[in-house]
Amino acid sequence: MAPSLYIHIPFCKRKCFYCNFYSDVYGDTSASSYIDVLIGQIKKIGTVPEGDCPYFSTIYIGGGTPTSLDKKLLVRLLKSFEQYSRSASEFTIEANPESLDEDKIKLFLDSGVNRISIGVQSLRDDKLKKLGRIHTAKKAIDSVHLASKKGFKNISIDLMFGIWGEDIASWKKELVEAVKLPADHVSCYELTYENGTPLFAALKNKSVTPLEDDVTAAMYELVIDELGLRGIKQYEVSNFAKIGCECKHNINYWENNEYIGLGPSAVSYIEGVRAKNISDVGEYVKRLNEGKSIIESSEHLTPVKRARETAAIKIRTKEGIDFKWFKDKTGFDLQELEKNAIKDLLAKDLIKYKRENNLPSGIVLKRKGFLFCDTVSSAMM
Ligand code: SF4
Numbered sequence: 492m493a494p495s496l497y498i499h500i501p502f503c504k505r506k507c508f509y510c511n512f513y514s515d516v517y518g519d520t521s522a523s524s525y526i527d528v529l530i531g532q533i534k535k536i537g538t539v540p541e542g543d544c545p546y547f548s549t550i551y552i553g554g555g556t557p558t559s560l561d562k563k564l565l566v567r568l569l570k571s572f573e574q575y576s577r578s579a580s581e582f583t584i585e586a587n588p589e590s591l592d593e594d595k596i597k598l599f600l601d602s603g604v605n606r607i608s609i610g611v612q613s614l615r616d617d618k619l620k621k622l623g624r625i626h627t628a629k630k631a632i633d634s635v636h637l638a639s640k641k642g643f644k645n646i647s648i649d650l651m652f653g654i655w656g657e658d659i660a661s662w663k664k665e666l667v668e669a670v671k672l673p674a675d676h677v678s679c680y681e682l683t684y685e686n687g688t689p690l691f692a693a694l695k696n697k698s699v700t701p702l703e704d705d706v707t708a709a710m711y712e713l714v715i716d717e718l719g720l721r722g723i724k725q726y727e728v729s730n731f732a733k734i735g736c737e738c739k740h741n742i743n744y745w746e747n748n749e750y751i752g753l754g755p756s757a758v759s760y761i762e763g764v765r766a767k768n769i770s771d772v773g774e775y776v777k778r779l780n781e782g783k784s785i786i787e788s789s790e791h792l793t794p795v796k797r798a799r800e801t802a803a804i805k806i807r808t809k810e811g812i813d814f815k816w817f818k819d820k821t822g823f824d825l826q827e828l829e830k831n832a833i834k835d836l837l838a839k840d841l842i843k844y845k846r847e848n849n850l851p852s853g854i855v856l857k858r859k860g861f862l863f864c865d866t867v868s869s870a871m872m
Contacts, residue, residue: 494547494748494751496550498529498753499554499555499753500555501515501555501755502514502515502518502521502554502555502560502772504590508622511685511688513756514554521773523564528775528776529753532753547751548748549739550740557585558584558586562595565598569604576603577603580739581738581740583605583647584606588609588626588631588633588634592637593637596642597641605644607638607643607645607647609631611632611648613665614665619631636673645675646674647738648678649680650666651682652710653681653707655701655702657710659706663713666713677723678730678731681707708862711861712858715731715861722734725861727741727809742808746820747760747800747801747804747820753768755772756768756769764789766790767787768787769786799829799872800872801821802817803869806856810855811854812853813845813853825853829871833854836854841860
């Protein structure tokens with residue numbers, strides 16, 4: 492199977508209070524030099540032979556905020572990998588409401604982008620403000636409608652819950668509003684307080700009080716139920732879609748398939764080697780211009796480590812892990828490899844067996860397992 496391609500655009504108009512992804516505040520000069528080196532990297536990837544299978548199975552431009560780039564830079568970037576985007580089965584771009592407009596939408600569609608993921612985050616202005624987002628709820632709603640009206644058939648929205656002061660009733664109201672938007676895919680995340688962010692500092696000096704775990708758990712269960720009722724079914728811990736609208740790029744990750752990551756802080760995983768790029772856009776540009784390596788660290792994973800990682804990631808999907816699929820994929824027998832973890836997780840009521848002809852054919856998370864998915868994944872590592 493062809494690898495996926497991820498391109499990181501490490502710029503945002505402003506940093507959100509909770510964010511610990513690598514991104515810098517947007518500046519024309521640094522963005523322009525960054526796109527120059529990125530195009531240089533893309534050119535070096537290789538030429539796609541006519542009629543051959545896809546060079547990349549999926550392409551994903553994420554960030555940061557890809558739409559923070561001005562249109563001219565986006566045109567240059569998208570043009571540089573035209574030859575790959577033609578054959579990719581899915582080509583996604585992330586967009587934020589404040590920087591998405593009609594011109595950019597048209598450019599994306601003309602360039603073969605067939606999926607857009609919009610960082611709505613919330614439909615309440617007070618929540619957006621608390622998170623340090625720079626768009627309003629109205630702007631978020633308008634941008635989803637605009638993308639749909641202008642021709643995007645595959646739209647995803649991101650939502651967040653569990654913000655201090657939020658209650659279950661208002662979250663439910665927001666969810667019901669969100670599913671009225673013309674989006675067939677929802678990624679829904681609980682707010683986390685990440686070290687090094689302004690929000691983490693606020694937590695430490697007690698100016699914010701996190702919600703109790705049972706409240707956030709109830710909010711999460713509400714997501715599963717409310718979206719499910721409206722035909723947007725859970726297919727991974729944090730991802731929900733109408734049938735046929737599941738994100739192929741992410742499914743590639745969850746099946747532990749290969750991918751190439753371009754950009755600062757991006758990760759590649761090819762032939763069992765995982766390599767992480769340096770997380771500094773200035774240094775990234777400088778090193779590439781000097782012909783130096785941009786790899787910060789790399790690790791050659793042993794077959795057993797690859798197999799365990801596959802188990803730890805794949806178990807987070809709604810379909811779980813089929814024993815036969817796992818054996819074909821990794822060469823290992825899951826029941827042998829994860830014998831102790833499976834026994835322990837069954838006893839804790841976090842997973843259950845899938846059955847075929849009354850025999851165990853795989854394992855899958857139980858409802859409670861989705862609430863404690865990090866515990867399940869760690870047990871498998
Ligand atoms: S827009 Fe996204 S990537 Fe940028 S600071 Fe906010 S959360 Fe982080």
